[in-house]
Amino acid sequence: MLKRSPAIAAYWLKDGFYLEEFVLGERVKAKPLLTVILDAFSRPRSLASARRELAPFGAKAVVRVIQQLVSRGFLVPANRKRPDVAAAWKDCFAAAYFHSAAKDVTYATGPVEWQRVVDSRLAAAPQPPLFKEYKRAPFRRLEKGDNCFPRASLREVLKKRRTVRQFRRSAIPLGVVSEVIRGTWGTTGRLNTGSFGKLLTKTSPSAGALHPVECYLLAWEVQGLAPGLYHYSVKRDGLERLRSGDLREQAVRAASGQTWVADASFLCILTVVVDRVFWKYTSPNAYRLFLLDAGHLAQTFCLLATASGLGAFTTAAIQDSLIEELLRIDGVREIPIYLCGAGFPDPSAAKTSVETLG
Numbered sequence: 001m002l003k004r005s006p007a008i009a010a011y012w013l014k015d016g017f018y019l020e021e022f023v024l025g026e027r028v029k030a031k032p033l034l035t036v037i038l039d040a041f042s043r044p045r046s047l048a049s050a051r052r053e054l055a056p057f058g059a060k061a062v063v064r065v066i067q068q069l070v071s072r073g074f075l076v077p078a079n080r081k082r083p084d085v086a087a088a089w090k091d092c093f094a095a096a097y098f099h100s101a102a103k104d105v106t107y108a109t110g111p112v113e114w115q116r117v118v119d120s121r122l123a124a125a126p127q128p129p130l131f132k133e134y135k136r137a138p139f140r141r142l143e144k145g146d147n148c149f150p151r152a153s154l155r156e157v158l159k160k161r162r163t164v165r166q167f168r169r170s171a172i173p174l175g176v177v178s179e180v181i182r183g184t185w186g187t188t189g190r191l192n193t194g195s196f197g198k199l200l201t202k203t204s205p206s207a208g209a210l211h212p213v214e215c216y217l218l219a220w221e222v223q224g225l226a227p228g229l230y231h232y233s234v235k236r237d238g239l240e241r242l243r244s245g246d247l248r249e250q251a252v253r254a255a256s257g258q259t260w261v262a263d264a265s266f267l268c269i270l271t272v273v274v275d276r277v278f279w280k281y282t283s284p285n286a287y288r289l290f291l292l293d294a295g296h297l298a299q300t301f302c303l304l305a306t307a308s309g310l311g312a313f314t315t316a317a318i319q320d321s322l323i324e325e326l327l328r329i330d331g332v333r334e335i336p337i338y339l340c341g342a343g344f345p346d347p348s349a350a351k352t353s354v355e356t357l358g
């Protein structure tokens with residue numbers, strides 16, 4: 001008895017239509033007969049029964065293609081022991097496909113091979129700008145926040161960090177917000193990488209020191225800052241105002257309707273400028289780098305916010321299209337990736353609050 005592998009994707013390449021068994025990394029051109037045969041094995045069945053049903057396509061051709069599909073892993077024994085990726089990943093096909101595509105990427109390691117990679121990247125495109133800037137937007141520098149971080153050991157801050165979803169309604173001084181944002185997204189130095197140009201260092205690590213994650217601030221309860229939408233300029237260490245007004249409703253919608261977000265004081269929208277990563281890393285694994293970089297930054301944000309007496313949260317339940325519209329980004333060259341925010345925690349709130357999203 002044979003059945004179709006559950007891990008088959010289909011797509012067009014320049015020279016035709018292909019099928020890929022993505023767990024094994026096998027690819028074949030999707031000829032009509034091959035597709036008909038795979039379809040016939042959607043449920044387990046014997047070779048004899050398939051041959052009978054597919055007889056109009058020519059017995060010899062059918063057997064030849066079945067043999068080819070078995071040898072390449074597109075048809076598998078119905079009782080095979082290997083984990084079924086579709087079942088194990090609960091039919092989240094795109095996630096399973098992404099993981100397989102991002103696996104076992106080959107990296108250049110030797111100096112000669114490495115130089116070849118560098119040369120080909122530089123020939124393909126110039127280094128993308130390190131900074132995103134809104135030069136014409138009203139600008140204000142971030143403040144210095146004196147005594148923002150009372151003396152507490154890193155261990156104490158780590159133990160204190162919890163996701164906070166209940167807040168006391170009072171505005172946070174801009175100095176505190178400044179220290180948290182600067183401490184997360186601001187530069188701590190420059191890095192001369194030679195062929196890959198001048199790059200930045202920050203308090204979080206970043207793959208290739210490329211730092212693709214931008215920060216947009218939605219502020220509605222920040223003392224000394226008019227409510228609105230701002231972009232944090234890493235270059236100028238300040239805020240570029242993109243929109244004025246109380247946008248907390250948009251913040252809730254961006255966070256997929258989690259109403260408690262409006263009780264916080266501000267929300268940071270994290271986006272990725274994809275070219276900063278693809279300029280150097282051109283494999284599907286680049287998407288993993290986006291997520292990991294955002295995760296590092298969000299953890300730094302949470303620790304800094306906690307250290308300064310704020311209650312912080314993160315949410316990956318984001319409404320991408322709404323955010324794209326709000327920020328006027330195209331969702332292709334720059335994509336929303338994560339949200340984090342903070343407010344003064346409500347001291348009377350139960351410590352056990354949990355996610356309310358299903």
Ligand SMILES: Cc1cc2nc3c(=O)[nH]c(=O)nc-3n(C[C@H](O)[C@H](O)[C@H](O)COP(=O)(O)O)c2cc1C
Nearest residue numbers: 161162163164165258314315316317354355356357
């Ligand atoms: C990637 C990620 C996504 C999250 N998304 C949400 C979310 O959408 N809503 C929410 O209330 N909490 C969210 N959280 C917070 C988790 O629910 C929280 O970290 C978890 O319950 C453990 O609690 P603690 O952070 O207080 O230790 C998220 C956390 C992470 C790391």
